[in-house]
Amino acid sequence: MRGVQFGRTLAAAAVGAADLGEAYTTAREIGGRYNPQRWYKRWSARAESVRDAAEQAHVAGHLVTAHQCYLRASEHYRQAYFYLRTDLDDERLRDSYQAHCQTFARAMDLLGHTASPIVATEVAIPFTTSDRRIDIHGWLFRPAADDRPRPTVVMPCGYDSTAESGWGFAQGALARGYNVLSVEGPGQGSTLIVDHVYFRSDYETVLSQILDWLVTVPGVDNRRLVAVGRSFAGYLVPRGVAGESRIAAMICDPAQPDMGAKIPAGWKGRIAAPLMTALSRVSRERADFFGSRMACHGVRTIAEYFRELTSFTMIDRASEIRCPTMIVESSGDPVGGQGEALFAALTVENKRLFAPDPSTGISGHCGGLGQRVWDDVVYDWLDGVLADRIGIPASGLFTDPIGGRR
Structure with missing residues (x-):
């Protein structure tokens, strides 16, 4: 799924909401292993850097540059919190989400200063x-x-x-x-x-x-x-x-x-939740996958999540x-x-x-x-x-x- 998530930023680049150079540089810094903490730190650092550039451009009156930087920062903040969604009370999640929204709103405020x-x-x-x-x-x-x-x-x-x-x-x-x-x-x-x-x-x-x-x-x-x-x-x-x-x-x-x-139906369905629960204990990536979905539904176990579905x-x-x-x-x-x-x-x-x-x-x-x-x-x-x-x-x-x- 990390490839899919990185692909979302590449797709965002096609509409000016990301930059390929920034995206690939950040991805190389993170590496290929599943590491939510490193993912958060690197995307968050990128977001802060681009937000700083937006604010400096805004003060200097370079409003198109400010618009573009705010828009890219918003995408970077979204990526930063992506793998933190298992705990809705995680301050990093809440702060990054708020920054994602704030930078996007500032980008939209400056739309009128672009040719769009x-x-x-x-x-x-x-x-x-x-x-x-x-x-x-x-x-x-x-x-x-x-x-x-x-x-x-x-x-x-x-x-x-x-x-x-x-x-x-x-x-x-x-x-x-x-x-x-x-x-x-x-x-x-x-x-x-x-x-x-x-x-x-x-x-x-x-x-x-x-x-x-x-x-x-x-x-x-x-x-x-x-x-x-x-x-x-x-x-x-x-x-x-x-x-x-x-x-x-x-x-x-x-x-x-x-x-x-x-x-799955039948016996496969009966063992699905216990099996996924056991596998989640030995795989952080699997645990986070199910945890983020359980959070969206307000349930605490994989068995409850399957029943909810x-x-x-x-x-x-x-x-x-x-x-x-x-x-x-x-x-x-x-x-x-x-x-x-x-x-x-x-x-x-x-x-x-x-x-x-x-x-x-x-x-x-x-x-x-x-x-x-x-x-x-x-x-x-x-x-x-x-x-x-x-x-x-x-x-x-x-x-x-x-x-x-x-």
Whole structure:
């Protein structure tokens, strides 16, 4: 998984949120062994160095440099705490997470001093349950500084992502004239690390309240709301969209409609938790892998975690999904393999299962480093779907009076 995590920083470099030289130099300092302390120290030192450069540039009035450095520092802070997520009270985790958010916010404050037309707004979305009220943290990115109604992508985070790290995934949509709402929680980002509110399997409760807020925001075309679920959101999004009439299209990469199905059946299932518990005692890496996931669900043992996963299923609700759907199943994705099951369970007429050829560059988790190619295929399909919805050619999707220009 360290290769996958380092790959996330390489992908961030493609959108200016990292630098290849900084990334590879830091990786060489860390070395190839699993060493969470060294990982934290080296990425944290890199983050502090780049943040210092940002602050110096800011004071000197070099605002583009400051923007770029703050953005890179944010990615480095995210990497610094990645392997510390087993203990939500670890001060290093909490401090690095806060620095990740703060540096990203400063980068967004300086966007207007760059040539980019993108406007970024930090948002707090009210979320109420039977026993408490919290704010769902997110960032709303818009391709231009106006209130022309545009199609809007709702992009929940994955297991370990943040609303801030959604910046990279948002670029393909923004370049095509979409708004993007990158949103986290419960069980992610601030709702987890600050509020200690854990994942819930009934994500329809969450998505419906997000949409209640979103449809009141100027510049959002309520006829063209799209839900994109990547990584663990490949469960959250289809669960949330089932029975939700306001979503015009859905994209999952990879689809994970039945998390409990990943636990073996029969005697293998009965020994799975004891075996993983025993192996975790002799493997720090395995212990941290399960520990970070247990923390997201608010449980203390692997057995409890496996039981919790059995409630994260929506395959029996697939027929309630009423919108056009694309499912991406990339070769080599370690959490893939359920795309065909969801595809078969869908009853909508307009559905597509996209299994990219690895020779295109799309392979691994969520397509790995092939994000620009991924954007081309997915958003070209989405352009056509939304154009059909309002009865115009796809080429006119962003030039009509409703959509405004790209």
